[in-house]
Amino acid sequence: GAGVSQSPSNKVTEKGKDVELRCDPISGHTALYWYRQSLGQGLEFLIYFQGNSAPDKSGLPSDRFSAERTGGSVSTLTIQRTQQEDSAVYLCASSSSMGQLNEQFFGPGTRLTVL
């Protein structure tokens, strides 16, 4: 079956521009997560959506970062006024949240380069 998909796979932008990253979770998965992977910081949690509940935004590094999830499915991560330190691979994951496993399945990621 289809896994988690993300687009674009690569994004190069200039400092100060806004970018939008998209995530399509596995069909039927109610939980969706964004993580960031960078050389200096490793893998960091950014934000978590569960059904219709308010998202857990505790990992967002600044107010330039925001995310939304429409219709309980597709999610968009927006970074405004990008900075060079935003360069990283942005990973999306989803899980069914059924039972206690909470096994998260990751997408291929979007590699963001801010020049």
Added chain:
Amino acid sequence: ELKVEQNPLFLSMQEGKNYTIYCNYSTTSDRLYWYRQDPGKSLESLFVLLSNGAVKQEGRLMASLDTKARLSTLHITAAVHDLSATYFCAVGPFGNEKLTFGTGTRLTIIP
């Protein structure tokens, strides 16, 4: 704050040898995950460990969990080149769905 440490960070080993990667975490947790990442690729789920003493095996990889010691191990038996990758452990306590990842162990298997 939950912290997860892995060691070693880098591991170069010969084919056919055995080795263990260690994952320590700082606070009580009910769930421990192991992921594999190939260069330029995303994370592939390997194991989910839920309880003290849990052991899971898949091929040449075996993972175990000791919740009292806050320690998980990933044991590699008779390594083969295909196992070369970066391995991450992650912790996700019940009631806290986000995962906290370790630093990763870059494993290189030398023929």
